[in-house]
Amino acid sequence: MATTTQAPPARPPATSTDRRRRIVARPAAWIVWGVVIFFFLNLLGVVASVLVSSFGQRWFDTWLPDGYTTSWYTRAWDEFALLQVIVVTLEVSVLVVGLSLVIGVPAAYALARRSFPGKRLIFLVFLLPILMPPITYGIPLATVLYKFGLAGHMSGVVLANLVPSVPFVILTMTPFIEQIDPRIESAARMCGAGLRTVFLRVLTPLLVPGILASAILVLVRTVGMFELTFLTAGPDSQTLVVALYYSMSASGIRAQQSVDAMAVIYTSMMLVLLVVALRYVNPTQLVAQVKDEPEH
């Protein structure tokens, strides 16, 4: 997983085609890399301007701020009660990840292994929450949750965030399960293991990479999910994204640099999650299971 080695790109055999290819390919390559570099330069500008601003004392009509300070971070930490917000964010994410795995993995197993009437319909129902914009189902969902008195608390936020997470687990786990040789399960059953034993003693250990992958992806998604949390959270169940949004949309009350500092805190948190995720997931293998090593 750590190495992405692939067969070298195809070489045209004849020298004439080789020369022609070079003439055609070179400018295209330069344009592509030029666009990529331009994109990155601007992206760097976007990120750096927030980073510089979060450390800047006063920054008006100049290239760089007048002086530097870390006071915006301490101020943001106190003003927004960031510790509590981060604790809520982590609690929500851990609950969502755990529940969506418990609900999603068995369903993914059934969908990967079995064929039965109505399978396509069930698959479509699981696909819909991913294909719909969160606001579309978020507003009716929030209305229902408020009706049952669940919204405005942690439980409502967790339930709402489960809606896209469970289908996501199902969709990412199905290819992982399909990869496992069904004969392994048959052998375990021959030796007298029941479904539960097969699941806990045979399949789960084999599925650990897949489970880790989808758990981390769900975690990243949940920490970043704005709409659903925004629609269902109460004052003490806001996650970091929602708290950030409120602090920014109520601009004028807060110093801009203090919002910048908070955004930097959020991004560093996400970055840590992503770096952890990249250790377990090869991002290029999310959709298609590609053989890493070239065949010999």
Add this chain to the structure above:
Amino acid sequence: MSGAGRPLTHWRHRLAERGVDRQLWLLVPALVFVIALFLYPFFYGLTLSFQPTKGGPFSDYARFFSDSYERGTIWITLRIALPAALLNVLAAVPIAYRMRGRFRGKRLVTTLLVVPITLGTVLTAQGLLNFLGPTGWFNRILLASNLVDEPVRLTHNYWGVFFSLVITGFPFAFLLVLSYLSGIDPTLERAAATLGADWRRRFTRITLPLLMPGLATTFCLTFVLAFSVFPSAVLVGNPAGETRVISLAAYQAAYEQYDYPYASAIAMIMGFVELVIIAVVLAARSRFYTGSTGGKG
């Protein structure tokens, strides 16, 4: 077999032959969940949208479509989401095509392209306001190099939202396209190369057709992201005019006017418009080869 004492076993056997047996209980928790938290609220919202606070069952829909300010949100949303999603997917193809092979620093470039996912809407919004704003670095560079006489206005309008969608959407589109591309067997292209096809023909005749289903899926997912644009439309856009997207209209109806039937009606319209676009894309996709290209989609 026809013994009257065992109809139950017989029935169970018949079901098992068609693939229905005890293992399907594994699906039940997920089904219960999706029915309780997705289908039920959805149909609840649907019926709610036909029970407006005043007027007949369709009056909230009529209200939406008769008010040009409200109706316009559909067009505004599509005008932002379609170009952004299209650009993200189209830009991802050549870059991913260059990145398929093995070269030094590939992992670094991939990681760099993935990192924008962590930025989040607010940092992107703040960054765009700082960087592209009238006194930001971008305009300073343009002014200093005498390319423009006065600062270009790129924030608090259409472009601000568009850029924010590109920053958040492109890495996602790139990952998916790269994933689909690496799923295409490279021996196919090598075979075509032995037959004398140049890279252009190899790309248009082999890679592109095989990639098309993956591109359609990527477009759909990127479009869903762009279509539900909400926070950035408020933060870097002009939420009262140019970038008053439909999700904003729905949000305002629900949480500022507390008119849940009307909000549900807008949400239903939003979902309908979005599903129509997706259906069109998927219908177009089914005209291409849909066999195993490595992807599931």
